[in-house]
Amino acid sequence: MTQTQILSKNQQIVLDIIEKAKEPLKAYSILFNVQKKGIKAPLQVYRALEKLIKLGKIHKVESRNAFVACKNSYCRISKATAFSICESCEKVTEINNSKISKYLSNFEDNTGMTYKKYNLEFFGLCKKCR
Amino acid sequence: MTQTQILSKNQQIVLDIIEKAKEPLKAYSILFNVQKKGIKAPLQVYRALEKLIKLGKIHKVESRNAFVACKNSYCRISKATAFSICESCEKVTEINNSKISKYLSNFEDNTGMTYKKYNLEFFGLCKKCR
DNA sequence: ATAACAAACGTTATATTATAACACTATGTT
DNA sequence: AACATAGTGTTATAATATAACGTTTGTTAT
Ligand SMILES: [Zn+2]
Ligand SMILES: [Zn+2]
Ligand SMILES: [Zn+2]
Ligand SMILES: [Zn+2]
Numbered sequence: 001m002t003q004t005q006i007l008s009k010n011q012q013i014v015l016d017i018i019e020k021a022k023e024p025l026k027a028y029s030i031l032f033n034v035q036k037k038g039i040k041a042p043l044q045v046y047r048a049l050e051k052l053i054k055l056g057k058i059h060k061v062e063s064r065n066a067f068v069a070c071k072n073s074y075c076r077i078s079k080a081t082a083f084s085i086c087e088s089c090e091k092v093t094e095i096n097n098s099k100i101s102k103y104l105s106n107f108e109d110n111t112g113m114t115y116k117k118y119n120l121e122f123f124g125l126c127k128k129c130r
Numbered sequence: 131m132t133q134t135q136i137l138s139k140n141q142q143i144v145l146d147i148i149e150k151a152k153e154p155l156k157a158y159s160i161l162f163n164v165q166k167k168g169i170k171a172p173l174q175v176y177r178a179l180e181k182l183i184k185l186g187k188i189h190k191v192e193s194r195n196a197f198v199a200c201k202n203s204y205c206r207i208s209k210a211t212a213f214s215i216c217e218s219c220e221k222v223t224e225i226n227n228s229k230i231s232k233y234l235s236n237f238e239d240n241t242g243m244t245y246k247k248y249n250l251e252f253f254g255l256c257k258k259c260r
Numbered sequence: 261a262t263a264a265c266a267a268a269c270g271t272t273a274t275a276t277t278a279t280a281a282c283a284c285t286a287t288g289t290t
Numbered sequence: 291a292a293c294a295t296a297g298t299g300t301t302a303t304a305a306t307a308t309a310a311c312g313t314t315t316g317t318t319a320t
Contacts, residue, residue: 008286008296008297008298009297009298010297010298011297026276026277027276027277027278028276028277040299040300041299041300041301042277042278042279043278043279043280043298043299043300044298044299044300046277046278046279047297047298048297051296051297062192062193062251063192063249065276065277065278065306084239084241084243084245086243087246093241093243095239097239100234100237103233104230104250104252107230107252109214109225109227111214111223111256111257112256112257112260113214113216113252113254113255113256113257114254114255114260115214115252115253115254116217116253116254116255117252117253117254118250118251118252118253119193119250119251119253120234120248120249120250120251121192121248121249121250122234122237122243122245122247122248123245123246123247123248123249124243124244124245124246124247125243125244125246126241126242126243127241127242127243130242130244138267138268138269138315138316139268139269140268140269141268156305156306157305157306157307158305158306170270170271171270171271171272172306172307172308173269173270173271173307173308173309174268174269174270174271176306176307176308177268177269178268181267181268195277195305195306195307261320262319262320263318263319263320264317264318264319264320265316265317265318265319266315266316266317266318267314267315267316267317268313268314268315268316269312269313269314269315270311270312270313270314271310271311271312271313272309272310272311273308273309273310273311274307274308274309274310275306275307275308275309276305276306276307276308277304277305277306277307278303278304278305278306279302279303279304279305280301280302280303280304281300281301281302281303282299282300282301283298283299283300284297284298284299284300285296285297285298285299286295286296286297286298287294287295287296287297288293288294288295288296289292289293289294289295290291290292290293290294
């Protein structure tokens, strides 16, 4: 008996293309790239994205409306995500920093909020663009 | 002689409505609300928003595509923004915390990136929704 | 005052991002 | 088999945002 497949066909197709990409992909660019594989409509892409995000396989870079594969061991199913974004060339890197992760995951204030998750985006210039 | 006006007419109208609001406003909801004041097209709103963001009068809550007035002394012209977001009632509060601000503003890594700005969004449940 | 420039404006059209609704299919559990 | 859950395919539409163009207004320099 074969191992239960975790990802569906569409989910795997979308994940593959995001993992292969060197930069964050936008939903409609993903759509364009998977049309040869039979995915024809935006919803098929968005549904796959939603599931992949839930599984922590990918993240959405909110300020860019784009999606990247998870490369970080500290984000534990997308509860603690941090990105570095070059405002010139748009290079995006997931930040893998245990100190920040701990610091922010333990954040509390006196407002009565219970925090489960955060997303942090740093903006600046990369080496090349400086 | 009157003091040089900092904000244009449209900018002031848009700022007023955002400042009066108790929750983040979406661009098209702003548009709807200012139509009685003569602003008719999305672009007029988006241009005002862009300028107000540059001036640090308002911020965009990226994960919600919505806009709030700045209430924070540590974000210095929108270079260091942090928000607390209730995932149930969608209440959004700008976080005013010098420690976080200092900690993140001084963040460096060994990737060669020069950081100028960050945006942090915490997600959870507020007192009422818990 | 007037020329030159920059910023803001008004308008139409269009691009980009995302979801609603509905019927159907596949899969696993009892 | 009966049921529940997740995924699919499709069409239509909603929501968010920008391009392009010409005009107007405000500021600065001579
Ligand atoms: Zn990650
Ligand atoms: Zn760069
Ligand atoms: Zn602020
Ligand atoms: Zn709440």
